Amino acid sequence: MSAVIGYAPLLWQGLLTTILVTVLSGALCLVVAFAAGLARLSSHRYLRWPAGVFIEVFRGTSLLVQMFWLFFALPFFGIQLHPLTAAVLALGLNEGAYAAEVVRGAIASRAKGQTEACIALGMEPALRLRRVIVPQSIPAMLPPFGNVMVDLLKNTSLVSLVTVTDLTFRAQMIRSTTGQTTAIFLTILVMYFVLSCLLTLLTGWLERRFALDRKAIAAQRTESRLMKVGAA
Amino acid sequence: MIWDNDFAISVFPLLLEGLWVTVQITLLGTLLAAVLGLVFAVLRRLAIPVLSPVVSFFVVFVRGTPLLVQAYCAFFVLPAYGVSFDAFTTGLVVIGVNYSAYMAEVYRSGIQGVPKGQWEASTALSLPGARTWGRIILPQAVRTVVPMLGNYLIQMFKDSAVLSAITVVELMATAQAIGSSNFRYLEPLTLAALLFLAISYPASRLVNRLERRYAPQH
Numbered sequence: 001m002s003a004v005i006g007y008a009p010l011l012w013q014g015l016l017t018t019i020l021v022t023v024l025s026g027a028l029c030l031v032v033a034f035a036a037g038l039a040r041l042s043s044h045r046y047l048r049w050p051a052g053v054f055i056e057v058f059r060g061t062s063l064l065v066q067m068f069w070l071f072f073a074l075p076f077f078g079i080q081l082h083p084l085t086a087a088v089l090a091l092g093l094n095e096g097a098y099a100a101e102v103v104r105g106a107i108a109s110r111a112k113g114q115t116e117a118c119i120a121l122g123m124e125p126a127l128r129l130r131r132v133i134v135p136q137s138i139p140a141m142l143p144p145f146g147n148v149m150v151d152l153l154k155n156t157s158l159v160s161l162v163t164v165t166d167l168t169f170r171a172q173m174i175r176s177t178t179g180q181t182t183a184i185f186l187t188i189l190v191m192y193f194v195l196s197c198l199l200t201l202l203t204g205w206l207e208r209r210f211a212l213d214r215k216a217i218a219a220q221r222t223e224s225r226l227m228k229v230g231a232a
Numbered sequence: 233m234i235w236d237n238d239f240a241i242s243v244f245p246l247l248l249e250g251l252w253v254t255v256q257i258t259l260l261g262t263l264l265a266a267v268l269g270l271v272f273a274v275l276r277r278l279a280i281p282v283l284s285p286v287v288s289f290f291v292v293f294v295r296g297t298p299l300l301v302q303a304y305c306a307f308f309v310l311p312a313y314g315v316s317f318d319a320f321t322t323g324l325v326v327i328g329v330n331y332s333a334y335m336a337e338v339y340r341s342g343i344q345g346v347p348k349g350q351w352e353a354s355t356a357l358s359l360p361g362a363r364t365w366g367r368i369i370l371p372q373a374v375r376t377v378v379p380m381l382g383n384y385l386i387q388m389f390k391d392s393a394v395l396s397a398i399t400v401v402e403l404m405a406t407a408q409a410i411g412s413s414n415f416r417y418l419e420p421l422t423l424a425a426l427l428f429l430a431i432s433y434p435a436s437r438l439v440n441r442l443e444r445r446y447a448p449q450h
Contacts, residue, residue, distance in 0.1 A: 060429040060436070062393040064404055069425060072417035076234055150296070157298035161397055168301055181308045189297050189305065196296040 004187050007174045014170030015191060021084070021156045021166060022195075025091035026149055032096025037103025038129070051100070058097035064158055066090045071162045087159035095152045102144040106137040139212050146203030150196045157192070167191060240419040243410050247420065250406030251427050257324055257402060258389040264328030265388070266381060269335025270374075274365065276336070277343055294333035299394050302326055307398040323395035323402075331388055338380045342373035379446055382439035386432050393428075403427060 004011070039051035058066065067090035070081060081089070110133060118128040160169035171188045175181050275287045294302070303326045310316060317325070346369050354364040396405035407424035411417035 056433055057429060060390075060433045061425045062390040062404065062428050064393040064396070065407075065421065065425045065428060068404075068408065068417070069421045072411060073421045076416075076418040154296075154298040157300040158394065160300075168298070168304075171301075172304070175308065181312055185301065185305045185309055189293075189301055192298055192301060193293055193296040200296075 002180075004180070004183050007170075007178070007184075010170050010174060011167065011187070011191075014165060014167040014188075017165055018153075018156050018167045018195070021087060021091065021159055021164065022149075022153050025088045025095065025156070026152055028088060028092025029096040029099055029148065029152060032093060033099030033103050036096065036100035037107070040100065040104045041107060055097045055100050058094050059101075063090060063094045063155055064161065066094055067158060067162055083159075083163045087156075087162055087164045091152060091155060091159070095148050095155070098151075099145060099148045102141055102148065103137075106140040106144075107133055109140065110137055136212070139207070139210050142203060142207045142210060146200065146207075149203065150199050153196055153199055154192065234418065236416065236419060239414070239416060240423060243414075243420055244423060246410060247403060247406055247423055247427060250401065250403035250424075251431075253320070253400070254389065254392050254402040254404075255431075257320070257327065257392045257395065257400070258385060261324055261327045261331065261388055261392070262381065262385045264324070265331035265335050265384065268329065268332035270339055270370075272332060272336035273339035273343060274370075276340065291333045291336050294330055295337075299327065299330050299391060300397055302330055303395060303398045319395075319399045319401075323392075323398060323400040326398075327388060327392060327395065331384055334384060335377075335381075338377050338384075339373060342376045343369060345376055346372045375446070379439065379443040382435075382442060386435050386439065389432055389435075390428060 036051045036054055039047040040055065042048050042051075067087060070086040070090050071083065074081060074086075114132055114136060115128065118132050123131070156166060157168040159166050160172065163169070167188050171184050174184050178184070272287055272291055276284050276291070278284060303323065306322050306326045307319070310322075350368055350372065351364070354368050359368070392400075392402055393404035396402060396408060399405070401409075403424050407420040410420040
């Protein structure tokens with residue numbers, strides 16, 4: 001255990017890097033998800049097709065291959081990415097491709113009457129999307145988005161393989177200098193576990209916050225509180 | 233010329249050998265995950281004191297931690313306690329156990345999906361527990377799980393690349409080794425990506441079709 005305490009500052013830095021990578025690639029993932037997911041639903045073929053190819057390629061190959069490709073193969077085209085850039089790009093694009101399918105699915109399963117009502121009211125397609133379709137789809141997107149984000153957090157451990165000094169990288173460093181393998185790996189396992197629990201809690205909170213029927217939920221809550229009071 | 237075609241052709245057979253290892257890991261790993269997952273799901277459902285909560289926590293913990301770190305744990309920590317296997321076996325067990333945690337969740341929803349009347353009817357007929365599970369509940373629960381098994385198979389096929397970090401010589405590790413010994417990463421990595429795509433894309437189309445065909449009836 002002494003190794004863990006002695007090297008705590010190093011682990012702390014690794015933790016911060018892991019969080020940084022998660023936040024950056026999470027943001028990229030959301031942008032990619034909406035761009036590709038909406039393009040996939042477009043009525044224009046030249047938007048729909050490239051989005052489809054992008055989604056299938058990034059979902060069909062392994063994240064590690066993508067990350068290594070961006071880091072090791074791209075230099076042959078004269079583009080040398082910083083390890084962090086390559087890592088964030090790979091994570092964001094890969095998880096973004098999965099999330100794009102979530103966006104597509106959530107929007108495609110909206111009640112058709114909403115779109116028809118918008119058309120009847122003479123709303124432009126962009127306004128329709130922004131004011132009606134997307135806001136209505138968000139509650140349906142949140143639970144699968146939560147899963148994607150937890151996946152992304154766990155996959156950030158792969159960035160250690162392209163020399164980003166995240167939690168896993170630091171743990172490997174400490175392991176090779178101290179040889180205290182068990183303590184160090186159990187510590188970071190627990191750290192990752194706590195992070196993913198926090199992320200799950202955050203999604204749960206967002207789900208309640210964005211639930212379509214907030215009034216009904218509030219009513220339910222008061223009712224259960226009253227019942228508790230009654231029971232006491 | 234950026235892309236060296238001759239080099240690409242010369243390394244292709246090596247990559248196919250790596251692909252074969254990946255396929256072996258995927259098939260055996262899915263089998264292990266499917267069996268272990270079922271055991272976990274049933275143990276959780278039986279509500280045995282101490283054991284069931286421990287299994288529940290284990291499942292949640294495995295789902296909340298990265299596969300890579302789990303693989304490192306098995307690869308570096310276990311030998312310190314005298315338990316050591318070759319990289320292939322370690323990798324297989326790690327990925328199998330990792331996916332069993334996800335499979336357990338799928339089985340759980342399958343078991344929950346079996347109508348309550350089936351349990352009640354089994355009790356009314358005073359069937360013993362083993363027969364209730366073996367002949368009534370599980371056959372109905374597993375049917376809904378089969379399409380998900382296909383999805384996890386494809387997912388594992390791609391995830392097994394992570395095992396290259398613990399020196400399992402599968403497709404990804406082969407591509408990396410070729411890259412570092414020839415100082416040319418473009419061809420092996422691109423071919424590896426294409427090989428992954430060439431298998432997982434048709435496979436996922438097939439699973440989608442099966443999913444639609446064998447959609448649960450209740």
